[in-house]
Amino acid sequence: xxxxxxxxxxxxxxxxxxxxxxxxxxxxxxxxxxxxxxxxxxxxxxxxxxxxxxxxxxxxxxxxxxxxxxxxxxxxxxxxxxxxxxxxxxxxxxxxxxxxxxxxxxxxxxxxx
Amino acid sequence: xxxxxxxxxxxxxxxxxxxxxxxxxxxxxxxxxxxxxxxxxxxxxxxxxxxxxxxxxxxxxxxxxxxxxxxxxxxxxxxxxxxxxxxxxxxxxxxxxxxxxxxxxxxxxxxxxxxxxxxxxxxxxxxxxxxxxxxxxxxxxxxxxxxxxxxxxxxxxxxxxxxxxxxxxxxxxxxxxxxxxxxxxxxxxxxxxxxxxxxxxxxxxxxxxxxxxxxxxxxxxxxx
Numbered sequence: 001x002x003x004x005x006x007x008x009x010x011x012x013x014x015x016x017x018x019x020x021x022x023x024x025x026x027x028x029x030x031x032x033x034x035x036x037x038x039x040x041x042x043x044x045x046x047x048x049x050x051x052x053x054x055x056x057x058x059x060x061x062x063x064x065x066x067x068x069x070x071x072x073x074x075x076x077x078x079x080x081x082x083x084x085x086x087x088x089x090x091x092x093x094x095x096x097x098x099x100x101x102x103x104x105x106x107x108x109x110x111x112x113x
Numbered sequence: 114x115x116x117x118x119x120x121x122x123x124x125x126x127x128x129x130x131x132x133x134x135x136x137x138x139x140x141x142x143x144x145x146x147x148x149x150x151x152x153x154x155x156x157x158x159x160x161x162x163x164x165x166x167x168x169x170x171x172x173x174x175x176x177x178x179x180x181x182x183x184x185x186x187x188x189x190x191x192x193x194x195x196x197x198x199x200x201x202x203x204x205x206x207x208x209x210x211x212x213x214x215x216x217x218x219x220x221x222x223x224x225x226x227x228x229x230x231x232x233x234x235x236x237x238x239x240x241x242x243x244x245x246x247x248x249x250x251x252x253x254x255x256x257x258x259x260x261x262x263x264x265x266x267x268x269x270x271x272x273x274x275x276x277x278x279x280x281x282x283x284x285x286x287x288x289x290x291x292x293x294x295x296x297x298x299x300x301x302x303x304x305x306x307x308x309x310x311x312x313x314x315x316x317x318x319x320x321x322x323x324x325x326x327x328x329x330x331x332x333x334x335x336x337x
Contacts, residue, residue, distance in 0.1 A: 017124075085272070086301050087304055095304030109121050111119050
C-alpha cells in the first residue's frame with residue numbers, strides 16, 4: 001500500500017501549487033502513472049479519498065491515466081511499445097533498451113473552482 | 114456562478130523523496146562509500162545473505178548496515194553479533210524505506226571508516242522498488258522456493274535492480290519451481306542484470322557474489 005506515500009506526494013504538490021492562489025475548491029485531480037511503477041489506480045483512488053477528507057480536494061474527481069511503456073534501442077535508435085515487459089528491440093534484437101515512457105508518477109493538472 | 118479553470122502542474126509525486134535521495138547519494142560519494150539497497154520479499158533470505166556476506170567482506174572493507182523493519186529490531190540484533198555498526202530504522206507500519214528515513218540515521222555512523230554501506234529494505238517485492246534511497250545500486254533477493262512466476266509478477270523490482278540473487282538453491286530439487294523460467298523471465302525484464310545463484314545455508318555461490326561485490330567497492334573507491 002505505498003499508494004498512501006504517493007498520495008502524500010500528491011498533496012504536497014497540490015499544497016505548493018495552490019499556496020499562491022485563492023480558490024474555493026479543487027474539482028478534479030489528474031495523475032499520469034507509468035505502467036512501469038507499482039502504483040495501482042484503485043488503491044490510489046482509495047488513498048485519495050482518505051487524504052482529501054476535510055481539505056479543498058474533498059469530493060474532487062481523481063483521474064488516473066496509465067501510461068504504457070515505450071523503449072528506445074540504444075543500438076539502432078528504434079522506438080517501440082514494450083509489450084509484456086520484453087525489453088528487446090523488435091528491429092535489431094539488441095537488449096540495451098532505454099525506457100522513454102512508462103516510469104511517470106506525475107500530477108498532471110488540477111481543475112479548480 | 115462558478116468558474117472552473119485548469120491548472121497545469123506536471124510535478125513528480127516522488128519529488129521530495131528524489132531530492133533527498135540525491136543529497137544522500139552525494140553524502141555516500143563524499144565519504145567514498147558504496148551504498149547498496151537490498152530488497153526482496155519477507156523470508157527470501159535478505160538478512161541471512163547479509164550475515165554470510167559480512168563474513169567475507171569485513172576483513173577487507175569497513176562495512177556498516179542500515180536495517181529497515183516495520184516493527185522489530187530482530188534483524189539489527191543479528192547483524193550486531195557480527196561486530197558491524199548497525200542502525201535500525203522502524204517504519205512503524207510503512208512498507209518501504211524512503212530517503213528521508215535513511216538521511217536521519219546517517220549521522221550515527223563513523224563515515225571515515227566505511228567503504229560499504231548495506232541498506233536492508235523492508236521485506237516487500239513491490240513498494241521498495243519505487244523509492245530511491247540514494248544508493249549506488251539495488252539488489253533483489255528472490256528465493257527459488259517462492260516460485261518461478263515471481264519475476265514476471267513483480268517486474269518493476271527486477272527492472273530497477275542491478276543484481277538478482279537467487280537464494281535457497283539447495284531447496285530447488287524439493288519444489289516445482291523451474292530455474293530456467295525464473296532466470297529467463299528476469300533477463301527478459303532486465304537483460305543487463307547480474308544473476309547469482311546461491312544458498313546461504315550451504316554456502317554455495319556466496320564467494321562469487323562477495324568477490325563481485327568487493328570489485329564494486331574497489332571500483333567505486335576509484336571513481337569517487
